[in-house]
Amino acid sequence: MKNKPLILITNDDGVKSGGISALIEAVRPYGDLLVVAPDSSKSGMSHAMTVKVPLYLSQVSQEEGLTIYKSNGTPADCVKMALGEILDKKPDYVLSGINHGTNSSISAFYSGTVAGAREGAFNSIPSIAFSLCDYNLDADFSEAANICRQIFLSVLENGMKPNDYFNVNIPKGDLVKEIKICRHAKGKWVEQFDKRKDPYERSYYWLTGYFENSEKEATDTDEWALNNGFASLVPCSIDATYHNRLKEMKDSFRFL
Amino acid sequence: MKNKPLILITNDDGVKSGGISALIEAVRPYGDLLVVAPDSSKSGMSHAMTVKVPLYLSQVSQEEGLTIYKSNGTPADCVKMALGEILDKKPDYVLSGINHGTNSSISAFYSGTVAGAREGAFNSIPSIAFSLCDYNLDADFSEAANICRQIFLSVLENGMKPNDYFNVNIPKGDLVKEIKICRHAKGKWVEQFDKRKDPYERSYYWLTGYFENSEKEATDTDEWALNNGFASLVPCSIDATYHNRLKEMKDSFRFL
Numbered sequence A, B: 001m002k003n004k005p006l007i008l009i010t011n012d013d014g015v016k017s018g019g020i021s022a023l024i025e026a027v028r029p030y031g032d033l034l035v036v037a038p039d040s041s042k043s044g045m046s047h048a049m050t051v052k053v054p055l056y057l058s059q060v061s062q063e064e065g066l067t068i069y070k071s072n073g074t075p076a077d078c079v080k081m082a083l084g085e086i087l088d089k090k091p092d093y094v095l096s097g098i099n100h101g102t103n104s105s106i107s108a109f110y111s112g113t114v115a116g117a118r119e120g121a122f123n124s125i126p127s128i129a130f131s132l133c134d135y136n137l138d139a140d141f142s143e144a145a146n147i148c149r150q151i152f153l154s155v156l157e158n159g160m161k162p163n164d165y166f167n168v169n170i171p172k173g174d175l176v177k178e179i180k181i182c183r184h185a186k187g188k189w190v191e192q193f194d195k196r197k198d199p200y201e202r203s204y205y206w207l208t209g210y211f212e213n214s215e216k217e218a219t220d221t222d223e224w225a226l227n228n229g230f231a232s233l234v235p236c237s238i239d240a241t242y243h244n245r246l247k248e249m250k251d252s253f254r255f256l
Helices: A018-030 A075-086 A112-122 A142-158 A222-227 A243-252 B018-030 B075-086 B112-122 B142-158 B222-227 B243-252
Strands: A006-010 A032-038 A057-063 A066-071 A093-100 A127-132 A165-170 A179-181 A187-197 A203-213 A231-236 B006-010 B032-038 B057-063 B066-071 B093-100 B127-132 B165-170 B179-181 B187-197 B203-213 B231-236
Touching (some): A006 A018, A018 A142, A075 B187, A093 A112, A142 A179, A203 B075, A222 A231, A231 B243, A243 B231, B018 B093, B018 B142, B032 B075, B057 B075, B066 B075, B112 B231, B142 B165, B142 B179, B165 B222
Parallel strands (some): A006 A032
Antiparallel strands (some): A057 A066, A165 A231, A187 A203, B057 B066
C-alpha cells in the first residue's frame, strides 16, 4: 500500500449516484480512496457552504483502500470536512464527479462538482472535476470512466501544480476522440421561465433556458471540443482577478 | 427622468437587510432602481441557482424611481428573474450588496453577493458587488454608503466595460482612507469544526475557521488594502481559464 496516492473523491449528485461509482472504479487501482459526498443531490449549488444549519457526517462503508462517508453538506463542505475532521494528512488529489450533466463554459460557476475541485485547489491540492454531457438518469458512464482514468494516469505521469484545478467535460457516446486542452468558451445562459399557477392561484416559475455560445467559430474552446466529439480539459484559476483590466483601470479610474 | 440609468439591485442578506437599504439610498439620486432580492438570508450561497423547487416573485413596493420585489431564490436567481421576467430592457448596471461581512480574496467564491454581480456580468451588464467588513447585525453602513456612491459616480464618469464586474470591500469604521484598485490576495480558509452532540447523541458540526493570507507582505492585494484602512476594488473576470497554465500544459501533457 505504500506510495499509493491518497485520493479524496466528492461530487454533487450524491453518494449513491452512478457517476461517483464510475469515478471510484476508474481510479481505484491507483490509490487509496476516501469518498466524502453529499447524502442527496446538491446540483447547481455552486461553491455554497453551509453556515445556517449544522453538518452531519457518517461513515457508509469501509474496505481495503476505500472508505466512504456521506454528509448533509454541499460538495465544498464535504471537502472541508474531509480535510478538517477525517484526515490527518492532506490528500494528494481531489477528484469530483462524474457529474450527471455538462459543466462547460460559465456553467462551471454554477456547478457544485466544479466547486468540489476548486475547494481542493484552495487548499493547494491538485484537483479535477469531471462531468459527462448527459442528463439522462440512466446515463452510461463507461466511456467517461475510461477518460477519467486516462487523465488521472496522465496526471500521475506529468504532475500537477498544487493550485491546479482542471475542469473536464466528456461528450456522451461510446467513442470519445481525444482529450483536448482548452479554454472556457465565452457565452451565456438565455434565461427562460416556465410560469405556472399553484393550487392557491399564486404564480410560480421554473427556471429553464439554453446556453448561447458567443464564439462559435473559435476552435480552442471547451464548447467547440465537446461539439466535435472531444473531451475538454480546462485548466482553471482560483484567482478571480482580471489582471489585464486591473492595469488598464489604474490609468483610467480616479482611484489610487 | 430621461437618460437616468436603470439600476438593478440585489444582495444575499435579504430584501429587509440594512445593507441593501444603504445601497439603495446611496445611488437613488442617480438612476431608476429595480430591487429584486431574496426574501430571507442567502449568505454563503455562492452562485447557486434554484432548480429543485419553483421560484416565487412578489412586488413589495413601488414608488417614483424605486420598485422592490422579493423572491425565494438566490441572488443569481433574482438577477435572472429580473432579466427574464420583470424587465423588458437590459439594466445599465447591476449592483449587489451592501453585504454584511467581508468578501475579499477567495471569499468572493463563496459569496452570494459577489455572484449577484457575476450573474450581471454573464449577461454583459457592468456589475459591482459591495461588502462591508463588519458582521455585526447593527453595523453602521453610512461610511460604506459614501464609498458606494463615490465608486458609482466614478463609474458613471469613467465607464465600465460590458463584462466588467468589480468586487468592492469596505473596512469598518467611519473614516475610509481611499479606494484602492487591487488584486485578490492569495490565501485560504483554515477549516475548524465545532463538534457537538444533538439530543439524540448524534455528532454534528458547525463550520468555523479563519482566513490565512499567504502573501502578507504584498501591498497590491485586497487584504492589504483592507488591513490598512482602504476600501478595495478588484476587477474580476468571468473567464475561469488559467491562460498561462494552458500554454504550459499544451507542451507538457500528452493530450491534444
